[in-house]
Amino acid sequence: MAMAHRVVARSKASTHRHAAVAKSCVVRPKGTGVTTRPARGLDFACRATVAGGEVKWVGNRRKLDLNRKYYPKKEDVDTQKKVWYIVDAEGKTLGRLATMVSMYLRGKHLPTFSPSMDTGGYVVVINADKVAVSGKKETDKMYYYHRVHRPGTMKTETLSELRQRVPERIVERAVKGMLPKGRLGNTLFTHLKVYAGPEHPHEAQKPVDITSLIDKKPKEADLAAVRAAVGLE
Amino acid sequence: MKKQKILQLAKGFRGRAKNCFRIAINRVEKALQYQYRDRKVKKREARKLWIQQINAATRQHGIIYSQFMHTLAKDNIKLDRKTLSDLAINEPHSFKALVDRVKFMRGNGID
Numbered sequence: 399m400a401m402a403h404r405v406v407a408r409s410k411a412s413t414h415r416h417a418a419v420a421k422s423c424v425v426r427p428k429g430t431g432v433t434t435r436p437a438r439g440l441d442f443a444c445r446a447t448v449a450g451g452e453v454k455w456v457g458n459r460r461k462l463d464l465n466r467k468y469y470p471k472k473e474d475v476d477t478q479k480k481v482w483y484i485v486d487a488e489g490k491t492l493g494r495l496a497t498m499v500s501m502y503l504r505g506k507h508l509p510t511f512s513p514s515m516d517t518g519g520y521v522v523v524i525n526a527d528k529v530a531v532s533g534k535k536e537t538d539k540m541y542y543y544h545r546v547h548r549p550g551t552m553k554t555e556t557l558s559e560l561r562q563r564v565p566e567r568i569v570e571r572a573v574k575g576m577l578p579k580g581r582l583g584n585t586l587f588t589h590l591k592v593y594a595g596p597e598h599p600h601e602a603q604k605p606v607d608i609t610s611l612i613d614k615k616p617k618e619a620d621l622a623a624v625r626a627a628v629g630l631e
Numbered sequence: 632m633k634k635q636k637i638l639q640l641a642k643g644f645r646g647r648a649k650n651c652f653r654i655a656i657n658r659v660e661k662a663l664q665y666q667y668r669d670r671k672v673k674k675r676e677a678r679k680l681w682i683q684q685i686n687a688a689t690r691q692h693g694i695i696y697s698q699f700m701h702t703l704a705k706d707n708i709k710l711d712r713k714t715l716s717d718l719a720i721n722e723p724h725s726f727k728a729l730v731d732r733v734k735f736m737r738g739n740g741i742d
Binding site for chain 2: 467468506507508509510511512513615616617619621624625628630
């Protein structure tokens with residue numbers, strides 16, 4: 399089988415770069431498009447296959463600096479450029495939904511992920527009142543809260559009672575527990591928009607539907623829409 | 632002499648620890664201990680981050696980190712995690728080529 403793009407790396411020292419990968423690009427959120435810039439890899443001299451098929455030395459004979467680890471740039475954290483996603487919670491299992499939502503909020507689906515920066519997107523959850531739980535959690539899962547922080551004043555309610563009262567809070571609570579705790583986690587939580595019914599005011603952001611990706615293995619998941627949104631071709 | 636050296640190291644500390652020697656010396660000693668420890672921890676944290684980034688990138692292309700790394704090792708591709716995460720971020724086409732290679736080897740029953 400002929401490989402169209404062949405990156406042959408048989409040892410750490412040598413990297414044979416095909417000319418087709420010379421035009422490098424960085425993963426960027428929708429709106430900025432894919433940034434094409436001169437391949438950083440051609441900052442050093444290497445043998446590459448140029449157009450025409452011949453193999454010759456290209457690039458500057460400068461020391462290759464691979465020790466610069468990537469740190470998110472301004473474009474990666476720019477709120478204006480964040481990707482919006484939408485999930486339909488109707489009939490979905492609460493925890494499995496929340497796992498995926500928190501991943502997209504945090505930016506862990508992107509290779510530019512950094513724990514200290516907010517590289518994630520916005521997530522809109524609709525039909526949150528129809529989110530499902532398994533087993534007897536509908537009647538047995540308890541939510542505890544304090545209005546007054548004094549001993550003996552803790553209030554409890556079951557999931558079904560909370561669903562009657564403030565249905566959005568079920569999904570919000572679940573996701574908040576899966577986000578990091580702290581200043582950054584609080585900011586990430588504000589990027590979560592939960593709505594009880596099917597209506598939401600974010601049509602203008604054209605959110606990408608990721609409902610089908612809940613609980614899906616990467617092999618079976620259809621990630622084309624997400625890849626297009628984040629700029630990975 | 633020694634006091635000045637310590638207070639120099641205490642720049643940026645909170646409260647009296649940056650101005651008063653007797654408080655600064657404690658915090659500076661702690662800071663130096665943390666620096667010693669964290670020079671070793673930095674290497675661990677870096678590798679952890681690389682793995683997370685590679686995992687995210689491979690999952691975008693439909694394969695998971697563990698299968699990806701295992702197949703790379705079996706195929707004798709000795710790219711380290713630092714390089715792989717660098718490729719995934721800065722050279723996504725190259726990284727996709729690697730993923731395609733891995734899928735090809737897995738499709739042919741490499742292991």
